Amino acid sequence: MLDTLRRIVQEVNNAPDIPSALDLMAKRVRDAMGTEVCSIYLRNNSEERYVLMASEGLKREAIGRVSLGLSEGLVGQVGLREEPINLEDAFAHPKFHYLAETGEDPFHAFLGVPVMHHGDVLGILVVQQRDARRFDQSEEAFLVTISAQLSAVIAHAHASGALFEQLDAHENLPTIYDGQSGASGAAIGQAVLLFPETDLSSVPDREVEDVNAEIGLLDEALVRVRQEIRDLAERAKKSLGAEEQALFDVYLRMLDRHALPAEVVAKIREGHWAQGALRMVVDAHVHNFEMMDDPYLRERAADVRDLGRRVLGQLQSRNRRQIEFPDACILMGEDISAPMLMEMPQERLAGIVTTRGSRNSHMAIVARAMGIPTVVGCQNLPLKKLDGKELIIDGFRGRVIANATAELKDQFEDIIAEEKHLLAGLEKLRDLPAQTEDGQRICLQVNTGLMTDINRSIERGAEGVGLYRTEIPFMVRDRFPSEEEQRLIYREQLAPFAPHSVTMRTLDIGGDKALSYFPIEEENPFLGWRGIRVTLDHPEIFIVQVRAMLKASEGFDNLRIMLPMITSVFEAEEAQHLIHRAWLEVREEGVDVAMPPVGVMIEVPASVYQARALAQRVDFLSVGTNDLTQYLLAVDRNNRQVSDLYNSFHPAVLHALLHVVEQAHEEGKPVSVCGEMAGDPASALLIMAMGYDALSMNASNLLRVKAAVRQVNMGFLRRLLNEVLAMDNGEVIASYVDLQLTKAGLGELTRHRKSG
Ligand code: PEP
Numbered sequence: 001m002l003d004t005l006r007r008i009v010q011e012v013n014n015a016p017d018i019p020s021a022l023d024l025m026a027k028r029v030r031d032a033m034g035t036e037v038c039s040i041y042l043r044n045n046s047e048e049r050y051v052l053m054a055s056e057g058l059k060r061e062a063i064g065r066v067s068l069g070l071s072e073g074l075v076g077q078v079g080l081r082e083e084p085i086n087l088e089d090a091f092a093h094p095k096f097h098y099l100a101e102t103g104e105d106p107f108h109a110f111l112g113v114p115v116m117h118h119g120d121v122l123g124i125l126v127v128q129q130r131d132a133r134r135f136d137q138s139e140e141a142f143l144v145t146i147s148a149q150l151s152a153v154i155a156h157a158h159a160s161g162a163l164f165e166q167l168d169a170h171e172n173l174p175t176i177y178d179g180q181s182g183a184s185g186a187a188i189g190q191a192v193l194l195f196p197e198t199d200l201s202s203v204p205d206r207e208v209e210d211v212n213a214e215i216g217l218l219d220e221a222l223v224r225v226r227q228e229i230r231d232l233a234e235r236a237k238k239s240l241g242a243e244e245q246a247l248f249d250v251y252l253r254m255l256d257r258h259a260l261p262a263e264v265v266a267k268i269r270e271g272h273w274a275q276g277a278l279r280m281v282v283d284a285h286v287h288n289f290e291m292m293d294d295p296y297l298r299e300r301a302a303d304v305r306d307l308g309r310r311v312l313g314q315l316q317s318r319n320r321r322q323i324e325f326p327d328a329c330i331l332m333g334e335d336i337s338a339p340m341l342m343e344m345p346q347e348r349l350a351g352i353v354t355t356r357g358s359r360n361s362h363m364a365i366v367a368r369a370m371g372i373p374t375v376v377g378c379q380n381l382p383l384k385k386l387d388g389k390e391l392i393i394d395g396f397r398g399r400v401i402a403n404a405t406a407e408l409k410d411q412f413e414d415i416i417a418e419e420k421h422l423l424a425g426l427e428k429l430r431d432l433p434a435q436t437e438d439g440q441r442i443c444l445q446v447n448t449g450l451m452t453d454i455n456r457s458i459e460r461g462a463e464g465v466g467l468y469r470t471e472i473p474f475m476v477r478d479r480f481p482s483e484e485e486q487r488l489i490y491r492e493q494l495a496p497f498a499p500h501s502v503t504m505r506t507l508d509i510g511g512d513k514a515l516s517y518f519p520i521e522e523e524n525p526f527l528g529w530r531g532i533r534v535t536l537d538h539p540e541i542f543i544v545q546v547r548a549m550l551k552a553s554e555g556f557d558n559l560r561i562m563l564p565m566i567t568s569v570f571e572a573e574e575a576q577h578l579i580h581r582a583w584l585e586v587r588e589e590g591v592d593v594a595m596p597p598v599g600v601m602i603e604v605p606a607s608v609y610q611a612r613a614l615a616q617r618v619d620f621l622s623v624g625t626n627d628l629t630q631y632l633l634a635v636d637r638n639n640r641q642v643s644d645l646y647n648s649f650h651p652a653v654l655h656a657l658l659h660v661v662e663q664a665h666e667e668g669k670p671v672s673v674c675g676e677m678a679g680d681p682a683s684a685l686l687i688m689a690m691g692y693d694a695l696s697m698n699a700s701n702l703l704r705v706k707a708a709v710r711q712v713n714m715g716f717l718r719r720l721l722n723e724v725l726a727m728d729n730g731e732v733i734a735s736y737v738d739l740q741l742t743k744a745g746l747g748e749l750t751r752h753r754k755s756g
């Protein structure tokens, strides 16, 4: 049975389009179960009906025409009950609804199972048979299993829009498509679909006689593509820092004669024409990347695909499609690469949405740096249907809204206007202290990674850097940066903030952050070789990085070094020992720097309970609430399936935070928070009430948090904290805090979390 199941799923997944996938599914399930009918009804949300979309055994002319209301007939019952209905004689059931057009008269036995996806009923899979008999347990189990396995295909079919196009033609109901936030902010604009004009997959196989002429064609195309990338990099300089330019270097290196092109040339020499050879090489690389478990490496498939498209475009010497960009443009595509972003007039770019990709894609990194509201991984977005339509991008929550009602649109227009207004109003706080009405101060710092973060941070009056994610410059390259390259990058971080401190975290890779040139393949990466575990196993990488940091700080002495993913005092001691060694080395080389303060991140539950022991050994602690929440609640921070469970107001998180600050202060050591909680005014205030010394956040949240701090007093905050610490439900806590802050006049500052 398992083999049959696997075969069906594989075949269906390989079907060329969705209607064929559904047909195939019906046919194969009918054959595998030896029944007479297998039908697939899909739920059409705008019609609120189940539509017969494929059938083997019922009349073909009924397909696409016959439908049932959501509570109509046995199909409706399966949907309502969200469980299988297995009947010996369907005709005898009171809910049976006879559909003459289908020709189902002779079929008595009925088994229907719901097709569920993320808790929603997408459709109903039905098998029927002439003989009045109950389908047995194993048949029922088979149908349930196949339905669960095929639900992703059906989810795609369901959402692609194409299936229901005719039925929907007159309907324009508001629809919300869920994805992941790539960059926060809200935007309204007109969707422009970016699709590859040159389609590699359609290139046929052809043989060539004149191999050299074909190689000549390829070389010419490559020269033009390299120039195109250089031009884009030049254009990007205006909106991106020098650091992000490394993205384009990666592209250029892929186009180096010895990289991808060498493989294409080898294929041409085997007798293939250039276009076909290119398709084979690109396909192989894309396939390899896509098979990788690591989400970051999977993203590289998009880069290779994009390059392949560009080279093919030149080989085909087609004129580029001239795209009309509206004034407020929402770029939409399956994958949008960072260079594609640069191809459009920047001043018109309002938002971005992609159906693939994740927060780790290069494009998302660049979008965050540019402050463009972005939603990624919006799998169900019917791209072709939405081209040219007005869309709302809710980058706060990772959603896209199409056909918004006037009310919804008004609401988002208000949010956008308020955001603008708020930011303009907040600018006057730049040089004022982050201090409560009764004089309690807290230090507000920024999290940085890209060079572009620096200017935005300084403009907003950051008091130093609480977390510099050093892995970001490593991620945008295709090899480890050298000690000297690192020194230069780090100096650019340290110089503008001096005399304020800059907390540089040592390389934190593994989990969801990988380097294409240092792949880590694991079953369970978040519980695997991550952060300090990797660098302690590779002192040659760790020491080079620390040496670069120390050298970079010469003359400023504002460096602090922070260790990620610490779970035991042993790791902290081991790392301190290596840092000390690196310090002695650079001193011997004549670099005049003091030994910098060294601290650890508290981001796994073990370190919460080791906080005191750790505080005794290091100079400071900083809580990484992103990982701490994920590990305390056992909720993957990047998994959409469980994103509703990821709640930083969970009592376990709040009590852990309280424990850490108490332990650190018992040892007289400063402690900060550098996860997303620090940048959310509501949680930031609770953290302040706990007694934390500093908060470190994205530059875009800094003034918002400062404004919140300046509008409250410590009496109010302590009372609020005590109240929530006595509560046992994270959802209730989150709503209660929002309510209390709104009552205290801070609604405007906290609203972005509740938008829409
Ligand atoms: C955290 O885990 O909270 C944190 C700040 O680190 P990162 O998000 O880079 O894992």
Ligand code: MG
Residues within 6 Å of the ligand: 564, 603, 624, 626, 627
């Ligand atoms: Mg972390």
